[in-house]
Amino acid sequence: MLERIRKVNETGAFNRWAGIEVVSAGDGQVELRLPWRDDLGQYAGYLHAALIGGLIDTGCGFAAATVAGPVLASHFSVNCLAPAVGTAFVVKARVVKPGRKQIFTAAELHAETASGTKLVATGEAILVPVEAG
Structure with a gap:
């Protein structure tokens, strides 16, 4: 599953530009990481x-x-909870309730800093299955 999600991530021009990395994926959960850059x-x-929105949307x-x-x-x-300042940002997303027509998900975004991690945003998404195209 991890390799499949990594391949999907590589097809997204936005994800490549931003530098989003897939750390883990499987069983209704994913973890993404974005190293900080000034731009x-x-x-x-x-x-x-x-x-922040892009990371939460992508993770979910x-x-x-x-x-x-x-x-x-x-x-x-x-929901932006605190200024997002760090050396990298990690989003952990999970499926809350899967369904045939709608999948409910939730995510947390943490900033990595020299002193540890800090929760900076949360989010939720409703997704709909589509045919592969």
């Missing part, structure tokens, strides 16, 4: 909210894909 920041030097989508194959997001939400 990922917003005006105050924090990870841009667009990247990949978690759903481990149980349902190809999926598309029909809805997602993000």
